[in-house]
Amino acid sequence: xxxxxxxxxxxxxxxxxxxxxxxxxxxxxxxxxxxxxxxxxxxxxxxxxxxxxxxxxxxxxxxxxxxxxxxxxxxxxxxxxxxxxxxxxxxxxxxxxxxxxxxxxxxxxxxxxxxxxxxxxxxxxxxxxxxxxxxxxxxxxxxxxxxxxxxxxxxxxxxxxxxxxxxxxxxxxxxxxxxxxxxxxxxxxxxxxxxxxxxxxxxxxxxxxxxxxxxxxxxxxxxxxxxxxxxxxxxxxxxxxxxxxxxxxxxxxxxxxxxxxxxxxxxxxxxxxxxxxxxxxxxxxxxxxxxxxxxxxxxxxxxxxxxxxxxxxxxxxxxxxxxxxxxxxxxxxxxxxxxxxxxxxxxxxxxxxxxxxxxxxxxxxxxxxxxxxxxxxxxxxxxxxxxxxxxxxxxxxxxxxxxxxxxxxx
Amino acid sequence: xxxxxxxxxxxxxxxxxxxxxxxxxxxxxxxxxxxxxxxxxxxxxxxxxxxxxxxxxxxxxxxxxxxxxxxxxxxxxxxxxxxxxxxxxxxxxxxxxxxxxxxxxxxxxxxxxxxxxxxxxxxxxxxxxxxxxxxxxxxxxxxxxxxxxxxxxxxxxxxxxxxxxxxxxxxxxxxxxxxxxxxxxxxxxxxxxxxxxxxxxxxxxxxxxxxxxxxxxxxxxxxxxxxxxxx
Ligand SMILES: Nc1ncnc2c1ncn2[C@@H]1O[C@H](COP(=O)(O)OP(=O)(O)OP(=O)(O)O)[C@@H](O)[C@H]1O
Ligand SMILES: [Mg+2]
Numbered sequence: 001x002x003x004x005x006x007x008x009x010x011x012x013x014x015x016x017x018x019x020x021x022x023x024x025x026x027x028x029x030x031x032x033x034x035x036x037x038x039x040x041x042x043x044x045x046x047x048x049x050x051x052x053x054x055x056x057x058x059x060x061x062x063x064x065x066x067x068x069x070x071x072x073x074x075x076x077x078x079x080x081x082x083x084x085x086x087x088x089x090x091x092x093x094x095x096x097x098x099x100x101x102x103x104x105x106x107x108x109x110x111x112x113x114x115x116x117x118x119x120x121x122x123x124x125x126x127x128x129x130x131x132x133x134x135x136x137x138x139x140x141x142x143x144x145x146x147x148x149x150x151x152x153x154x155x156x157x158x159x160x161x162x163x164x165x166x167x168x169x170x171x172x173x174x175x176x177x178x179x180x181x182x183x184x185x186x187x188x189x190x191x192x193x194x195x196x197x198x199x200x201x202x203x204x205x206x207x208x209x210x211x212x213x214x215x216x217x218x219x220x221x222x223x224x225x226x227x228x229x230x231x232x233x234x235x236x237x238x239x240x241x242x243x244x245x246x247x248x249x250x251x252x253x254x255x256x257x258x259x260x261x262x263x264x265x266x267x268x269x270x271x272x273x274x275x276x277x278x279x280x281x282x283x284x285x286x287x288x289x290x291x292x293x294x295x296x297x298x299x300x301x302x303x304x305x306x307x308x309x310x311x312x313x314x315x316x317x318x319x320x321x322x323x324x325x326x327x328x329x330x331x332x333x334x335x336x337x338x339x340x341x342x343x344x345x346x347x348x349x350x351x352x353x354x355x356x357x358x359x360x361x362x363x364x365x366x367x368x369x370x371x372x373x374x375x376x377x378x379x380x381x382x383x384x385x386x387x388x389x390x391x392x393x394x395x396x397x398x399x400x401x402x403x404x405x406x407x408x409x410x
Numbered sequence: 411x412x413x414x415x416x417x418x419x420x421x422x423x424x425x426x427x428x429x430x431x432x433x434x435x436x437x438x439x440x441x442x443x444x445x446x447x448x449x450x451x452x453x454x455x456x457x458x459x460x461x462x463x464x465x466x467x468x469x470x471x472x473x474x475x476x477x478x479x480x481x482x483x484x485x486x487x488x489x490x491x492x493x494x495x496x497x498x499x500x501x502x503x504x505x506x507x508x509x510x511x512x513x514x515x516x517x518x519x520x521x522x523x524x525x526x527x528x529x530x531x532x533x534x535x536x537x538x539x540x541x542x543x544x545x546x547x548x549x550x551x552x553x554x555x556x557x558x559x560x561x562x563x564x565x566x567x568x569x570x571x572x573x574x575x576x577x578x579x580x581x582x583x584x585x586x587x588x589x590x591x592x593x594x595x596x597x598x599x600x601x602x603x604x605x606x607x608x609x610x611x612x613x614x615x616x617x618x619x620x621x622x623x624x625x626x627x628x629x630x631x632x633x634x635x636x637x638x639x640x641x
Contacts, residue, residue: 324570
């Protein structure tokens with residue numbers, strides 16, 4: 001078969017009735033546009049969430065201290081708990097064997113040096129385990145060490161941006177004054193990618209803007225009423241991925257017991273969030289599939305209608321072609337090609353419109369959208385498939401026409 | 411085989427059209443043959459079965475009964491696909507009403523049969539060019555049918571029929587829609603082709619046209635009544 005000629009003829013036949021072709025392919029255009037647009041949004045959302053979960057680490061469990069509400073504050077039972085404290089971290093470490101790393105963190109409120117005071121920097125009191133928990137890499141010097149924690153050495157490690165903003169005062173060995181204590185800079189971290197996140201549960205710290213000091217060396221503001229040993233977070237790392245769920249359960253149970261049922265902590269399991277995200281994704285996919293299916297069905301009916309009309313008005317042409325040698329399969333191929341060209345062209349327009357609307361949505365709504373090659377291929381195949389299915393009946397009908405009868409047709 | 415002698419040979423061909431309970435017998439036992447290089451005319455009143463006979467000879471439909479040998483080969487009961495192949499390779503058709511595809515230009519119309527044949531692209535182009543030249547339309551090969559006169563359109567149809575160098579060319583009232591001057595033109599074109607060796611079967615109502623034929627058959631009610639011929 002001479003495919004270039006067949007395709008050219010299909011194009012011509014469609015172009016001759018361009019308005020009709022255009023109108024009949026609108027269904028496909030919109031179906032594909034909706035599919036591509038929605039897939040881009042879904043893909044964008046998925047990547048964003050996966051990114052954040054990835055950053056938290058799928059094999060970590062995070063315990064975060066929670067501020068009590070007014071009502072809980074009034075409940076006398078709250079006295080049973082002293083909040084999230086260092087001993088919680090130790091208890092978890094000693095009871096749960098699947099945990100490979102425990103990193104308690106305390107957010108410290110202290111006044112910063114004047115040169116960086118106006119920027120939102122964070123001071124974190126940590127142990128040496130924190131480096132492993134967050135995969136922090138040191139560019140110069142070292143991280144907070146065990147000895148620092150045990151001896152309560154007045155040393156600090158700076159995030160890249162902190163060091164840069166401090167200028168000369170931000171080099172190794174320089175002194176940094178926090179509140180009324182002076183810390184010696186022993187390490188500077190590598191610059192780290194950071195992205196703003198809307199979801200607070202998934203929020204990730206910007207480590208470029210953090211000053212680390214050894215746990216226990218922090219002096220808190222006299223006005224601040226923190227209890228002894230209270231910490232903000234505990235980062236647990238589980239050795240094996242499959243133990244994460246069980247570990248999270250154990251953490252909840254142990255802490256509930258220790259805190260006498262007071263809900264002053266929150267356990268965040270990135271792996272659970274991932275599963276949740278996948279579940280949402282699945283629901284979204286089903287809805288998307290239904291919408292796409294219905295609109296493609298409607299679009300396909302439109303195409304079939306047009307092709308039937310086309311066959312009817314070209315009966316004589318079919319007769320002529322048959323008389324000069326076309327076999328049934330040639331006629332089938334001719335009309336099938338026409339239908340497929342019609343729908344794939346509609347599909348291509350739909351992809352362009354869908355990609356365009358994804359761009360507009362990301363501009364207007366601020367959502368991340370991602371156009372994948374995969375979704376483009378699927379859309380084109382889908383459009384072509386609709387052409388194949390809806391063109392088949394008209395094409396076979398055309399081919400089954402008796403040549404003589406077709407020739408006598410006016 | 412005696413087929414070497416005859417290009418077309420029909421033995422007791424019958425064609426019955428059934429329309430519900432009602433039957434129309436278009437051909438009633440027809441024996442008919444054509445020798446290579448012959449120029450045959452078929453005449454007869456309307457409804458006598460001329461077109462039906464042409465369709466059977468042209469492999470467009472099968473006879474209800476009887477044997478049909480084309481080029482010595484029995485094709486009375488071959489498949490639809492093989493019939494299509496016969497049409498593509500052995501037969502050239504010219505119809506009364508203009509049978510060109512209106513969205514194609516002259517050249518493309520003449521090229522259509524090659525869509526269904528094995529020739530390469532270049533070979534097809536060359537043969538189409540040659541056929542157009544033979545009917546004297548080279549100048550107009552990029553014109554659309556709507557830009558041609560009736561006679562010119564019929565010449566394009568003839569070019570399309572002879573482009574594939576068929577065993578025989580069938581023409582069903584090729585001059586039926588033309589004025590007498592143009593008809594003469596077409597007939598002399600047929601005669602030229604015949605002199606160059608093409609076998610032709612032409613259905614016509616016009617004595618003028620028939621006078622050019624070597625053999626004339628008269629069909630009445632689906633039967634050949636007599637031969638009037640000058641061999
Ligand atoms: N497809 C068909 N179904 C039913 N009857 C048919 C069919 N084709 C032809 N006939 C009948 O067969 C008979 C012969 O028709 P045919 O077309 O061969 O005549 P014709 O000699 O070509 O006439 P004309 O000179 O008017 O073209 C007619 O009675 C016609 O009505
Ligand atoms: Mg007729």
